[in-house]
Amino acid sequence: MITRLRQRRGDPALTALALLTLGLYILFIIVPVIMSGWKSFTDENPLLAQTRFIGLANYREMTHDSTLAASLGFTLGLAAVVTLLANAAGIGFAILLNQTSLSFRVMRMLAFLPQVISGVIVGFVWRYILAEDGILNHLLTALGIIAQPISWLGTPDLAMFSVGLVATWVLTGFTTVVHLAALQSIPVEMYQAAKVDGASRWQQFRWITLRMLAPGTTISVTISLITMLKLYDIIAALTSGGPAFATQSTALYIINLAFTDDRFGYASAVAMLLLAVSAVVALSVTGLLRRREVDL
């Protein structure tokens, strides 16, 4: 990239920017990943001065770590379900909001709002809503839908559902905006031509909208998956990974290993595993969706 930039005469600012970006990327992404990779072969404890190289011991331990298996299972399941729901909802909202009037512009902004709010704040707000004595239970009781409060965060299954609900709510803001941008790039002439050819609204949606949305969907699904695979803040504030670790994501487990159990080495190994899983999932899904784009 830099060589190509240098080849363009009169762009010192661009070169400087590229160097700065590259430097920051190396400093804050590449170097920490390499350091984490190195630490994963050690027994590093943040409180102890001495660190030993222990080869693959941490990776061997992962094969029989039931807590890791549970957290990884929860994280992958959550990522799959939330990505699916958030993108389906995002397409729906994008179609509904694909208008130009002021009121729709305001609604678009509101749709994006959950994405802008800090995950910690989202977690605390929803914790208040979903509490035993929270707004949701009060509402459902007032409407006569339930007689007794539901323990949204107190039973493992419902707590997992609640985390999924909140994550979907947050992510839908992002998927809506991405799909809306993709929708607005579809030439109106295509719909006009389809109408002339006698295409129904469903046929227009099936053969024009969905096909033209495909590149946006690829981006949206990939980023949604990556976001969910590293989910930490919402869960930390909403359930702290409970009850009884039922909603402990792998990212939360890594933090607990490092700063509660003092096991930097093992936490780094789990982090490398999460990186590998995220890379495999993201690359596989991107590959599949890109092929779909071509097929469409």
Place this chain on the structure above:
Amino acid sequence: MRHNRLLTACLAAGLALTAAGCSAASPGAASGSVTLTYLTFETPDLTASFWKNSIDNAEAKVPGLTIKDIVSPNTDRDAYAKQLQASGQFPDLLQSITPSTFAQAGLLKPYPQDWVNANFLDPMGNANKGKVYIPPTNSQIIPMVFYNKQLFARAGISGTPKTWAEFTADCAKLKAAGITPIELGGGDSFAAAMPLTGVLSVDVLGKDPNWLRERYAGKVHFTDSNVEAAVAKYRTMVANGYFEPGALSVSYADSIKDFTSGKAAMYMMGSWFLGSIPKAGAADYGSFLTPADDGSVVVPYAVGGSMAISASTPSPDKATAFAESWSLNPANLKTLIEGDGAFPLIKGKTLQDYGVDVSQVYQDSYTYVLQNNTKVSAIGWVTNDDAMPSGLNDDFYAAAQALFNSNDVAGQMAKLDSEWTTATQ
């Protein structure tokens, strides 16, 4: 050429920023003055102004010392101290951390034993391997059972239960009267574990005060029948509906509100709850200890304290002088007594000496500390040699939450044994 200049400028700026970022508290050049860092934390009672005043007062007693406080982003001081250690910024003074883990790593400097012996009622109350890393200024009972006298009376209960059988009978009476027997803020895992802490401390440590040290030695296990029997008591309380069904959705903060607004008759919580009892209605509340089967009095006890001193502080003398001054200042203890229900342990001082305004329920609770009775380590809360290994507290709390939804006492205890093994490897 222009590129080179730009790069040089960028590098110079970067180096300058790095140098600025790396400059930490350090001894003064020639003046003999020193700046030390002090890890604190804020709560509704331990406010920013409390810390400022308390630091100013102690600082004034140590000429040439300036304290720079570092406020923990949450109340988990241990985790933040570990983050600071990992990034090479371990503070010189650390308020209310769990010293065992840090002391084992050689990061803390012990206090002069003569000074500790001369000033505190229970000088070895929080000692680690015979050394004191945090002045034992105060203590807590974890948990106590707080009760609402009016709700007890409404259910026809007079007096407080002395045995476990009487306790469960009272729970049954309360439930029959349509009153939730016990409030539980199970949404916060430490609060969910309070009843289990009480039962285990009384039934297991009450009979074998060295149980935790024996667990380290591998002589006893969570899967032992006496431990499982004690845990089964807690499970029976859950199964009998003595807590509200959705208790794991109730946060710790909400549980305090629920109990103080009369929504439940009892509340098993650390004695710090005394600081949350509304002054106006304090006479409506009483306290007792988790009852043992045979009615014997067992106090699940944890000696806390003020601050630890880093072993690598650039000025050990000034750090120690500051810590000693802070620890013996009655004004600091006053805030902890009134706001945090702390039971003071400074020699030669009565409650009046602190100028505190405390309720009768506080004074009644404090008598358990002053009496000569059986005090055992509150499991999961002590910071002495009975402290559980790093990370095991969370597993213990999680077991308490899991047993809210599962009958598998043996499975949960086996899991705790397994986690213990991993944590101590």
